Amino acid sequence: MAGRETELAGEQKRVDALYARLDELRAHQRERLREVRREGPSGSPQNRSERDAFATLYEDRVAQLEAVEDRLAFGRLDLDDGSQRYIGRIGLTDEHHTTMLTDWRAPAAQAFYRATAAHRDDVVRRRHLVTRGRSVTGIEDEVLDLASLGAGDDGDGSAMSGLTGEGALLAALAAGRTGRMGDIVATIQAEQDAIIRSDLAGALVVQGGPGTGKTAVALHRAAYLLYAHRRVLERSGVLLVGPSAVFLRYIDQVLPSLGETGVVTATIGDLYPGIEATADEDEAVAEVKGRAVMAGVVARAVRQRQRVPAHEQSVRVEGRTVVITPRDVQEAMARARRNHRPHNLARVTFVREMLSRLADQYVAQLGDDVPSDERGEILEELRTTRDIRVALNLAWMPLTPQKLVEDLYAKPPRLVAAAPELSRRDRALLRREPGALWTAADVPLLDEAAELLGEDDQAARAQARADAERRTAEVEYARRVLASSGNQGLVSAELLADRFAATGPRLTTAERAAADRTWTYGHVVVDEAQELSAMAWRMLLRRVPTRSMTIVGDVAQTTARAGARSWRGMLDPVLRSSWRLSELTVNYRTPATVAAAAQSVAGAAQLPVSDLRSARDVPDALVVEQVTDGGPDAVVRAAVRHARAAVEEMDDVADGGRVAVVAPAGLVAPVRSAIEAAGLGAALGAGAGAMDAPLIVLTPRQSKGLEFDVVVLVEPAAVLAASAGDLYVAMTRPTRGLRVVHRDPLPAGWPRDAGAAVA
Numbered sequence: 001m002a003g004r005e006t007e008l009a010g011e012q013k014r015v016d017a018l019y020a021r022l023d024e025l026r027a028h029q030r031e032r033l034r035e036v037r038r039e040g041p042s043g044s045p046q047n048r049s050e051r052d053a054f055a056t057l058y059e060d061r062v063a064q065l066e067a068v069e070d071r072l073a074f075g076r077l078d079l080d081d082g083s084q085r086y087i088g089r090i091g092l093t094d095e096h097h098t099t100m101l102t103d104w105r106a107p108a109a110q111a112f113y114r115a116t117a118a119h120r121d122d123v124v125r126r127r128h129l130v131t132r133g134r135s136v137t138g139i140e141d142e143v144l145d146l147a148s149l150g151a152g153d154d155g156d157g158s159a160m161s162g163l164t165g166e167g168a169l170l171a172a173l174a175a176g177r178t179g180r181m182g183d184i185v186a187t188i189q190a191e192q193d194a195i196i197r198s199d200l201a202g203a204l205v206v207q208g209g210p211g212t213g214k215t216a217v218a219l220h221r222a223a224y225l226l227y228a229h230r231r232v233l234e235r236s237g238v239l240l241v242g243p244s245a246v247f248l249r250y251i252d253q254v255l256p257s258l259g260e261t262g263v264v265t266a267t268i269g270d271l272y273p274g275i276e277a278t279a280d281e282d283e284a285v286a287e288v289k290g291r292a293v294m295a296g297v298v299a300r301a302v303r304q305r306q307r308v309p310a311h312e313q314s315v316r317v318e319g320r321t322v323v324i325t326p327r328d329v330q331e332a333m334a335r336a337r338r339n340h341r342p343h344n345l346a347r348v349t350f351v352r353e354m355l356s357r358l359a360d361q362y363v364a365q366l367g368d369d370v371p372s373d374e375r376g377e378i379l380e381e382l383r384t385t386r387d388i389r390v391a392l393n394l395a396w397m398p399l400t401p402q403k404l405v406e407d408l409y410a411k412p413p414r415l416v417a418a419a420p421e422l423s424r425r426d427r428a429l430l431r432r433e434p435g436a437l438w439t440a441a442d443v444p445l446l447d448e449a450a451e452l453l454g455e456d457d458q459a460a461r462a463q464a465r466a467d468a469e470r471r472t473a474e475v476e477y478a479r480r481v482l483a484s485s486g487n488q489g490l491v492s493a494e495l496l497a498d499r500f501a502a503t504g505p506r507l508t509t510a511e512r513a514a515a516d517r518t519w520t521y522g523h524v525v526v527d528e529a530q531e532l533s534a535m536a537w538r539m540l541l542r543r544v545p546t547r548s549m550t551i552v553g554d555v556a557q558t559t560a561r562a563g564a565r566s567w568r569g570m571l572d573p574v575l576r577s578s579w580r581l582s583e584l585t586v587n588y589r590t591p592a593t594v595a596a597a598a599q600s601v602a603g604a605a606q607l608p609v610s611d612l613r614s615a616r617d618v619p620d621a622l623v624v625e626q627v628t629d630g631g632p633d634a635v636v637r638a639a640v641r642h643a644r645a646a647v648e649e650m651d652d653v654a655d656g657g658r659v660a661v662v663a664p665a666g667l668v669a670p671v672r673s674a675i676e677a678a679g680l681g682a683a684l685g686a687g688a689g690a691m692d693a694p695l696i697v698l699t700p701r702q703s704k705g706l707e708f709d710v711v712v713l714v715e716p717a718a719v720l721a722a723s724a725g726d727l728y729v730a731m732t733r734p735t736r737g738l739r740v741v742h743r744d745p746l747p748a749g750w751p752r753d754a755g756a757a758v759a
């Protein structure tokens with residue numbers, strides 16, 4: 001015991017030194033910030049912009065140093081040469097530039113996550129430090145150099161072989177949920193670490209059952225890539241795509257806690273700047289819109305706006321007649337298409353060619369040689385003649401993506417012509433009045449249309465050239481400023497150039513990227529990727545031409561009808577075979593009893609479930625109550641009873657505790673009303689901040705990707721009837737307990753002995 005106390009005291013001393021250094025750095029940055037601010041608003045605009053840029057820089061750095069307060073240091077490696085290496089949230093050096101703390105993402109930290117007794121990587125001992133605030137409250141050692149141990153001791157003591165730092169891990173898993181996802185930086189497991197540090201290049205697909213840490217791994221990988229490839233990714237940006245706004249809010253603290261704030265987060269519906277996809281949509285309609293054939297439908301719809309007239313048309317211009325002939329139109333079209341430019345851009349060539357042909361007719365009637373300036377006037381006259389304008393528009397209509405897609409939905413003959421491969425029923429599903437709100441499934445179609453239509457981008461291209469030149473000059477200037485101010489290494493010249501606001505407020509990379517439909521990112525992370533339709537994949541791949549992607553999901557949890565049933569089926573057509581697959585196999589969330597029941601039910605429903613081992617079990621994790629009498633409201637009343645008991649149970653959970661009632665869509669409103677009627681309304685969350693409240697009522701679909709301490713699941717058979725994936729998702733949300741209330745028989749595959757039955 002005395003040995004342990006001594007060890008703890010030793011670690012406390014070391015941790016104190018690290019926090020002291022952190023405080024020193026914070027004070028230093030704050031002082032620099034004060035100095036910059038003290039200089040006031042005088043000086044040339046150039047000086048002012050430079051000062052503002054440094055002020056923002058110091059503010060960011062202070063914020064970053066503040067964000068690493070919790071568990072600053074969490075590990076120690078004892079190495080063969082007798083040295084010790086402390087692992088933490090960021091790297092720290094002392095005033096002599098000697099390393100005090102190694103960033104968890106640095107190559108030197110990798111052994112903390114990967115070393116095993118079989119592959120020690122020079123590690124004699126791995127130590128996990130447990131801290132609360134700035135106090136060291138525990139240490140947990142794993143001795144990897146077995147020669148230094150007695151026989152029979154594996155130096156690990158894990159209940160399940162392969163888990164590292166089991167005590168710290170189990171403590172993390174058992175902690176109460178707060179409604180926000182936390183980082184796992186202190187307890188990343190080896191199979192997760194291999195994915196996190198996998199190469200930047202190419203598309204990496206991570207398949208794993210529920211609770212295997214896919215979301216956690218995806219976020220830590222984003223932080224790792226930004227660390228390891230900062231130069232490239234800071235400039236091009238990283239995009240993270242998630243399934244819903246609630247989900248994005250659930251995860252929004254993880255990257256900042258890892259010191260990264262520049263990642264753009266979006267749902268598929270957010271990816272077309274200027275379009276707000278707010279309307280809900282029937283699954284069947286979304287499925288049709290998501291089919292790969294819709295790319296051909298949109299392409300045909302565009303092409304059908306290029307039409308050769310059936311007859312000649314004579315037009316009077318200034319007392320003379322010119323004739324628009326089908327043959328001229330056809331030839332002008334052929335010329336316009338030659339460069340394969342998008343519709344609206346090729347149209348410029350078409351119109352120019354047609355006007356030139358009409359001008360030839362006009363000039364021929366004048367008989368004399370016509371000087372070139374007069375030909376210009378004739379061209380202008382023809383261009384502004386109404387009948388000619390109408391005829392040329394009918395032949396080659398200028399279009400916005402919105403108009404094209406809206407017309408497809410609103411004008412049945414257009415859809416018949418563009419989509420012969422769709423059945424009458426499918427086409428009827430797409431029918432919609434003009435002016436209706438956009439849905440998430442419309443966005444990939446609009447994006448497809450935007451690609452094929454293009455914008456008249458001459459002005460935009462000139463602007464882009466000017467911007468690029470100015471940017472090069474600014475980066476060069478920033479480089480000189482960094483060199484002369486001794487700030488190299490703190491920030492890249494590119495980032496500092498972003499901050500120089502010489503011409504009004506300048507946007508960060510993330511802001512610029514989010515506002516630009518044609519932005520191409522350096523890396524894209526997709527979570528719950530199994531839900532994306534074929535059309536959504538096409539859109540996403542346009543955002544990342546390098547195909548540097550992290551794609552995480554579980555094809556057994558697919559609930560969208562347009563989503564993936566297998567990765568190969570969904571990704572081969574868009575990525576060909578240029579993607580690699582990794583699997584996660586350990587469930588860290590759900591108690592083993594609940595996970596086993598969910599696997600069994602999902603297997604019976606023929607879902608392609610992955611192998612899954614569970615890191616732990618919890619006593620009485622599964623409770624089932626069958627309601628046999630009392631009318632249809634009885635199930636709702638039983639759900640409320642369980643919800644109340646669970647919320648009360650959470651009072652004893654340190655640091656949080658969240659309860660969700662997951663019910664079939666038709667029962668959500670009755671459950672909500674019953675909760676309010678029972679006086680539990682104050683605990684109930686709603687809107688964007690719903691996850692912050694102690695209690696929430698959700699459909700299975702809305703619970704996707706989220707987790708709660710206790711889930712009360714209402715009528716699993718009804719959930720299954722809508723979608724087997726929905727039931728698998730709903731059953732695998734709790735970290736402590738699943739309470740099931742039902743009248744209808746339990747779904748096939750429900751283990752007979754699973755769950756303490758309540759009468």
Ligand SMILES: Nc1ncnc2c1ncn2[C@@H]1O[C@H](COP(=O)(O)OP(=O)(O)OP(=O)(O)O)[C@@H](O)[C@H]1O
Nearest residue numbers: 184187188189210211212213214215216588589705
């Ligand atoms: N190495 C780890 N250490 C501590 N906690 C972990 C670890 N890996 C995963 N977890 C925790 O397990 C839970 C599930 O993780 P996560 O949500 O990332 O899983 P998922 O695979 O995305 O699940 P789903 O497919 O069900 O959405 C989270 O609370 C996460 O913090």
